[in-house]
Amino acid sequence: MTTDTPSLIRRGMTFLAGHRRAIARLTAWSTVEAAHTFAMGYALAKALDSGFLAGRPGEGLGWLGLAALAVVVGAFGTGRTYRGVAALVEPLRDRLVGRVVTRALREADGAAVSRLTHQVEIARDTFAGLVMVSRSFVFTAAGALVGLCLLAPVLLVVVVPPLVLGLGLFLATLRPLARRQETFLATDEAIAQSLGEVSGGLRDITAGGAERYVREETGALVDAEFRASLALARWSVLRVVALAVAGRLPLVLLLVTTPWLLDRGVTPGALVGALAYLTQSLLPALQDLVHGLGASGSRLAVVIRRLTDGPPLPPPPAVEWAPPESAPAAVELRGVTFSYGEHAEPVLRDLDLVVPVGGRLAVVGPSGVGKSTLAGLVAGLLEPGSGEVRVAGGRAGRVLIPQEAYVFSGTLADNLGYLRPDGVPDHELRAAADVLAMTELVDRLGGFGAPVTPTELSAGERQRIALARAYLAPARIAVLDEATCHLDAEAEARVESAFARRTEGTLIVIAHRMGSARRADRVLVMDGARTVLGTHEELLGESELYRDLTAVVRPDRLGSTP
Structure with a gap:
């Protein structure tokens, strides 16, 4: 099974185009939220270089106070972002529920229960998580990189290459993860449909002596889901590698290249600010992105396609048992x-x-x-x-x-x-x-x-x-x-x-x-x-x-x- 990525992207862009106002509000409040990301490292660097290390503790405390104020402003912005996320998530859920119900009524969808009670909620929750982690990473990374550039542009030489490499590795795993996620969901759907048929037909199964056959068929579906979950887990290991490259390696390189950076005019405060950007902003945002997008993104792509696609049922053949001419x-x-x-x-x-x-x-x-x-x-x-x-x-x-x-x-x-x-x-x-x-x-x-x-x-x-x-x-x-x-x-x-x-x-x-x-x-x-x-x-x-x-x-x- 494969996911139709171009089609999903077109659908996603069409959906987002219909909610421009919600996206604009979400962007504005995310920018406010990112203020504390930028202020944390930059204010800490200035507090050290211009304040405490320069013998001016009052100025240092002032910079720290400014960082604390930015945290309060950022928290206010975070609270307002949830409204923007809800304005995107709930219309998607309503549209998917309508699609599932229509399909169940018109096409006798045997997996409607699994779709409505399980997969629609997966789509709702994962889309909300995807919006939150993607938005957070974009604005957090922007605030941190701008702060690094203002502190010392040479810091970007150490931080950006492993960050880009790790993100590239992570993005390369999304499509294989999506395929294996779809296989897992397909087997889960098949199990749900099979168990529904078995539960409703226990009397027929017993009367026909088909217990062993039904047990084998159901067991085969369970085994298939187990194999799909193992394959999904193996590919998920690469997310850990991508996170290590993008989030941990820049920190190691920053420590290793400290003498080189000091020789090129990077101040002690700038180094401390860079460490704060990496450990307090970029790394947590990366972790949320990798675990959120790695799981939520692939699941969302698969679930959306399965909920919105589906070939029509073929027309049934007519049957006739015609009597001979002598038998009316x-x-x-x-x-x-x-x-x-x-x-x-x-x-x-x-x-x-x-x-x-x-x-x-x-x-x-x-x-x-x-x-x-x-x-x-x-x-x-x-x-x-x-x-x-x-x-x-x-x-x-x-x-x-x-x-x-x-x-x-x-x-x-x-x-x-x-x-x-x-x-x-x-x-x-x-x-x-x-x-x-x-x-x-x-x-x-x-x-x-x-x-x-x-x-x-x-x-x-x-x-x-x-x-x-x-x-x-x-x-x-x-x-x-x-x-x-x-x-x-x-x-x-x-x-x-x-x-x-x-x-x-x-x-x-x-x-x-x-x-x-x-x-x-x-x-x-x-x-x-x-x-x-x-x-x-x-x-x-x-x-x-x-x-x-x-x-x-x-x-x-x-x-x-x-």
Whole structure:
């Protein structure tokens, strides 16, 4: 990964151009703040040469008093600079928050939480730190160099070359640091997105037996972030070298060349003033610049680019399972698009899907991806934003069994025959109980005429009753929205087979276990608004997400280190 430096510079200049007044105020108060930098070394030199060493202690104290006054003035200026910094930082933060929210709504940005709660705050804090340390170094260095020049121009010969060399070395490390910082942030973002998906899909992971695969994938991301942090740390060592060259070496050279400087007319006071400039002004400003710009500058460049850039999502391919001419369509979706809100990213986009009469479709995908939305559209509970949903037999031809089964107080026969206006004969009740493996439940409750108390039933028992009610309904299209999640795998397979064997029975299963996908004629894999349709064998070769859900590892991954 690389940072687009010219583009970032253009954006930065555009942003700063829109805040000229804030920059002007910040410059003015920074100049006031720098007064104590200049006065410290210069006043100290004059206090020694013209005062104490010349036998005039009063004049020496006067110069020291002037230095103390400059410190008070500089502190006043420092306090006012924070307002100027806030006038630059807060508009940047507001702009970035707006960008992240817009991107999350329009592009279904899976890393929006990391961007909004972590990266925007990184940008805000680092930009503030960058402005403060850069401004402080520029004005401090200017005050110190002007003071050195006024004391003795030859002092610049000793101080400036190592200062420039160290700064050059430091600036040369910024781009490599930025690249490694971007790698680190990218892995952190990937971990945040991965953990969000894992946390929301724990049930799917457990049901599909994908614990080991998910553990390996997440562990690989953690290892990648660890490697990125090590690379970042290694390059950060060069900052220490740059600081030593720019800040410590001038001090050593000044001490080593003291005899040479004295021979060229540099006074003892000027030497002491130069030492004060180096130790009390330049070195602290350099430390702040190197540590601040080295960390904040590279992080800011990376974060700004990641928050403001981002290619648009590719349009999803349409999918269609067309029935043969001899098998009419039971469910047909044409160009269906649906989203929860005007500016929200569509859950389904331009979906074409045909499920033939007698067909068996399994719908799989991570939790929260829109599987239940598709079930609601087929069942008529939701209306598409655009496109058309056609169901053979209209509303009476379909029945939806949700995950949370509804059982009401009354007899068991009342519950099972609720969708049959003319009632259900006893022999049909017994046949349904037998085929759905709920005879034991019927016997325990005391027969079909026994009263049912919903609170005394387990979640699995309530699901069995709801499934039997749908099985006995006249509707030939059954939509099971994780309706067997509280049953064991064997019972789930028996229920799905019973619905599929009904005369002209069409079954759409929002899969809880991947066994449903293996038993289906076709499988619809949902990955946001992107969908893929195929058989189990076809999807193993074509869909990375489907392989993830089924915990199938490709041959080229066998034996690889996470």
